[in-house]
Amino acid sequence: MKKITSFSLLLLLLVTVSGFLVNKPSKRILVFSKTRGYHHASIAAGVAAVQKLGMENGFAVDTTTDSSFFSKKTLKKYAAVVFMSTTGNVLNDEEQAAFEKYIQNGGGFVGVHAATDTEYDWPWYNRLVGAYFKSHPKQQEAVLTVTDPTNISTQHLPTTWKRFDEWYNFKSMQPDLHVLITIDEKSYTGGENGDMHPMAWYHDFDGGRAFYTELGHTDESYQDPLYLKHLLGGIEYAMGK
DSSP states (O other), X not given: OOOOOHHHHHHHHHHHHHHHHHHSOSEEEEEEOXXXXXXXXXXXXXXXXXXXXXXXXXXXXXXXXXXGGOSHHHHTTOSEEEEESOBBOOOOHHHHHHHHHHHHTTOEEEXXXXXXXXXXXXXXXXXXXXXXXXXXXOOEEEEEEESOTTSTTTTTSOSEEEEEEOOOEEESOOTTOEEEEEEOGGGSSOOOSOSOOEEEEEEEETTEEEEEEOOOOSGGGGGOHHXXXXXXXXXXXXXXX
């Protein structure tokens, strides 16, 4: 049997360390899914889908329902924070202050579906997420229109996208949103926002970045390649790509 030389051992060590450094995720995100109101059954599927997106696209994913993660020390580890169908008042005053500072220091936010059904008594959050949930009709098929096909979250989508989901009506819509997708209220029953009824948007906000997609109520959403790539694009924007 050949003797392993010191040079060979050193070479093996260098290759191993180099491989680790190449494969080590360069960024980390937090998926937060605490609920104090309605709890969406699809949260579990959504969390698992984002974990898979992270593995496939080179970013690490931590998940929690524990709002104590919202501290200056903990949040600074994350390139973006995803609110996965959160509902109700999920952060206390200190946690809200820490999250505001995180965004002001250049952090990223992604809101999924019921993230707009969250923190109604926190005006800063309303401006961050872009709108508040008002109501929704029964789940049904509808036609979406991609209004910005150049964005990282929409460039793969058809201009007209027919899909089944739960469609929100909104209130307290903010004026500075860059709308990515709208819904055609003539294609389904129960729309209340008129001709300009946004379903996904983004904006630079208070020093950071915020992306929101209304889509994602159903478990099936998290098996849909078109939706998953849309969500991935929103995460990548929030991370600063």
